Amino acid sequence: MNLRLIWFLKNLRSFDVKKVIVLFVVLFLFAACEKSGEEIANVNGKKITKADFENDVANLPPQYKAMASSPDVKKAIIENLVMTELLLQEAEKQGLFKDPDVKKSLEMQKNEIILNAEAEIQMLKNQKKNAEKTAKKEVAIRELIEGRDFLDVATKEEDLRGQYDSYAESSKARNPGAEIPEYSDVREDIRLATARQKWLEELREKAEITVNESFISEEGSDFEKQLQGIQIQ
Structure with missing residues (x-):
């Protein structure tokens, strides 16, 4: 002891x-x-x-x-x-x-490690700062999208079948020997994906959304520039 x-x-x-x-x-x-x-x-x-x-x-x-x-x-x-x-x-x-x-190579390697560490620290600081917002996003996605069956969203059988046929055709074109699952085996997956996408599109259509196109054309955000400008102390 x-x-x-x-x-x-x-x-x-x-x-x-x-x-x-x-x-x-x-x-x-x-x-x-x-x-x-x-x-x-x-x-x-x-x-x-x-x-x-x-x-x-x-x-x-x-x-x-x-x-x-x-x-x-x-x-x-x-x-x-x-x-x-x-x-x-x-x-x-x-x-x-x-x-x-x-020695020169060693110094360059050391500086690269420090730069990467500084970038990692900055990223972690931002994660901590935005923790609540990020958590809300993840919970919203899980509860509203991943945790739903979307049976309340109407889908047409011909649309589901059409998506399956397109998938089967493109799969065979890429790989003639590929095994294509039966429609009945994947129908529910296709329905769920279709209903989910339809629900999201309807949600977007009901919202008032504007996008700053000038921001998209900018070369880099302030955060990216900040990371690029990190100096070795």
């Missing part, structure tokens, strides 16, 4: 509640720091820590982060960290980073 935890348990009764809570938080933070520094691999005496592993996981695309807890993926990530460390050590050994051309 952790020595700090043993000491904490022995002296628990002598503290008031507030001090106990503060002490517990401090001990928790110490434990977290120790765990982050936990060695998970070693390359020629250079430690690779759990924090290094977590940094690599943090840079993974969202769909892959959930997989990082599996032993196979952990092993692959650690192997990548090991090989990267080996390459870094070999580069240092060869004096690679002292070469003028390599």
Whole structure:
């Protein structure tokens, strides 16, 4: 058992509640720091820590982060960290980073990473700023479009059949050997898509909408120009 935890348990009764809570938080933070520094691999005496592993996981695309807890993926990530460390050590050994051309390339790469990070930070700031508006949009789409069957919107059977025939004809033209599903198998999908589109068109027709055409012709928005003008500090 952790020595700090043993000491904490022995002296628990002598503290008031507030001090106990503060002490517990401090001990928790110490434990977290120790765990982050936990060695998970070693390359020629250079430690690779759990924090290094977590940094690599943090840079993974969202769909892959959930997989990082599996032993196979952990092993692959650690192997990548090991090989990267080996390459870094070999580069240092060869004096690679002292070469003028390599130093120039290194500086360019660093600046590109910083630029990308600045752009990402700006994007995240905008996401946070517009969080409520974005959430409302997503809920509106989910509830009004994705969550409806649109049975209250009238569709004509001949229109549905016509769309199917057009789809089948174009599919065969692109790929003569393609298997075309039966109309009965896809009719409901066609009806739903048709009814949804009809409902959206009717919604638009009832609204008063104006579009600033001059904005469309502009080369870039202020936000895009701001991103392009980010300076390396």
